[in-house]
Every structure is written in C-alpha cells, then in structure tokens.
Amino acid sequence: MKFIQSTIVCGAALIAISPASADHKVYSPVVEEGVLELEARGQRTVDSAADKNDQQNQVYEISYGVNSWWYTAVFGNLTKDPQGGLQYNATALENIFQLTPQGEYWMDVGLYLEYAKASARNDPDELEFKLLLEKQIAPFVVTANLIFNRDIGPNAGKGAGFEYALRANYPWKRAVQFGVEAFGEPGRLTGLDPVNEQHHLIGPVISGKFNLPILPGNFVYNVGYLFGMTQGSPAGEAKWELEYEIPF
Numbered sequence: 507m508k509f510i511q512s513t514i515v516c517g518a519a520l521i522a523i524s525p526a527s528a529d530h531k532v533y534s535p536v537v538e539e540g541v542l543e544l545e546a547r548g549q550r551t552v553d554s555a556a557d558k559n560d561q562q563n564q565v566y567e568i569s570y571g572v573n574s575w576w577y578t579a580v581f582g583n584l585t586k587d588p589q590g591g592l593q594y595n596a597t598a599l600e601n602i603f604q605l606t607p608q609g610e611y612w613m614d615v616g617l618y619l620e621y622a623k624a625s626a627r628n629d630p631d632e633l634e635f636k637l638l639l640e641k642q643i644a645p646f647v648v649t650a651n652l653i654f655n656r657d658i659g660p661n662a663g664k665g666a667g668f669e670y671a672l673r674a675n676y677p678w679k680r681a682v683q684f685g686v687e688a689f690g691e692p693g694r695l696t697g698l699d700p701v702n703e704q705h706h707l708i709g710p711v712i713s714g715k716f717n718l719p720i721l722p723g724n725f726v727y728n729v730g731y732l733f734g735m736t737q738g739s740p741a742g743e744a745k746w747e748l749e750y751e752i753p754f
Contacts, residue, residue: 535616
C-alpha cells in the first residue's frame with residue numbers, strides 16, 4: 507500500500523495538466539496483456555438551443571497491451587462545433603499503467619498519461635493525467651477516473667483543468683451488461699466555474715463483449731444516452747464505443 511500511496515502523490519504532481527476535449531469514456535485500471543485493439547468512439551449532443559446542439563467528438567484508436575501492467579495507444583481526434591463542420595483536432599499518444607494486481611488490494615489502481623498534439627498551428631497541445639480507480643461492490647463494478655489536464659504551447663490557458671468520469675456496471679452476462687455513467691467538467695483548479703455553467707451529464711449505458719465464429723478475437727461495445735444536469739450542459743448526449751480485440 508505504501509507503493510500505491512507514493513505513486514498517487516507523484517501523480518498529483520503532474521496536475522500541471524488542460525480542459526480535455528470531453529472524451530466521454532470511463533477507463534479501467536486493468537490492462538489486458540497481448541491484446542491489439544482497434545477502437546472507434548464518440549458522442550453527439552442533443553439540445554433545442556442551436557449553440558449546444560450537434561456538438562461532436564470522435565476518436566479512432568489503435569492500442570496494444572504490451573505486458574501485464576502497460577497499455578499504450580495512439581489515436582486521432584475529430585471534433586465538431588454546434589454550427590460548424592467536422593475537423594481533425596489532434597493526434598495523441600496515451601499510456602495506462604496498472605499499479606496493483608487485479609483484486610489483490612481493497613481497490614484496483616492505475617495511472618493514465620496522455621499527450622495530444624494539436625493539428626492547428628496556433629492551438630495549444632495538451633497533457634492529461636487520470637487516476638484510475640476500480641472496486642467490485644457485489645454485484646456491481648464501480649470505476650472512477652479523476653482527470654487533470656493542462657494546455658501547453660501557444661495560446662495555452664492558465665491553470666489545470668479538472669474533470670471526472672464515473673461508472674457503476676452490473677455484469678449481467680458477458681454479452682449484455684447494464685450500467686450508469688456520469689461525466690463532469692467543474693472547471694480549472696485555480697477557480698471552478700459557477701455550478702450553473704459547469705458541464706455534468708449522467709445516464710444509462712449498455713455494454714458487452716462477444717465473438718463471431720468466422721473471425722478471431724472479440725467485439726466490445728458500449729452505447730448510452732446521457733442527460734444534462736446543469737444549465738450549462740446540453741440537454742442530452744448520445745455516446746458510443748465500438749472495439750475489436752485481437753489476441754497476439
């Protein structure tokens with residue numbers, strides 16, 4: 507446990523880190539060794555107000571579980587403003603480090619580190635740090651991501667941004683599982699936004715894993731609909747994750 511505590515303290519020192527581009531995915535700290543993953547995910551807002559409707563974020567990723575404690579990935583990020591077109595936003599490298607063997611301690615712990623290179627010359631790059639926590643509270647698996655991010659480079663904003671991602675999952679069957687996910691963006695640590703201007707969403711999701719006899723590996727999915735909880739949030743958001751896992 508001393509190792510876990512010291513690692514968390516070291517990780518907190520990285521919170522010099524930018525308001526992330528609202529990638530609404532909950533990450534488990536558990537790494538699958540020797541698995542190549544091809545993933546597409548995204549979300550789209552739904553709102554009667556034109557300045558909140560049809561905002562999109564899409565990610566296309568390839569990743570690999572290098573060993574029992576290290577997962578690495580590269581992905582491209584596309585975004586769309588409510589009244590604009592879809593544009594390539596950034597290329598990013600991410601890494602997950604599993605710090606505790608699954609189930610050995612009271613809680614599973616991991617660290618997520620990401621560097622995103624902006625595609626536009628005058629846009630800042632971004633560093634992101636996530637503390638990944640997971641605990642089985644029968645019959646549910648509860649996962650929490652505490653997210654800190656910071657702009658770097660030209661036109662970088664000041665201070666570190668804080669966000670969170672939460673999930674409570676009921677593993678009914680391998681192919682069909684039910685859960686609730688929540689995401690929030692309270693603002694920067696130097697001064698949180700007024701509550702009515704913060705973004706907070708929560709809603710049901712369905713997920714699962716299955717295989718097809720004609721293809722190797724597994725298909726993983728997660729689809730859901732989130733509801734805005736504050737005036738600053740969109741009324742709703744549809745989200746989806748599709749993944750193909752190939753063991754090597």
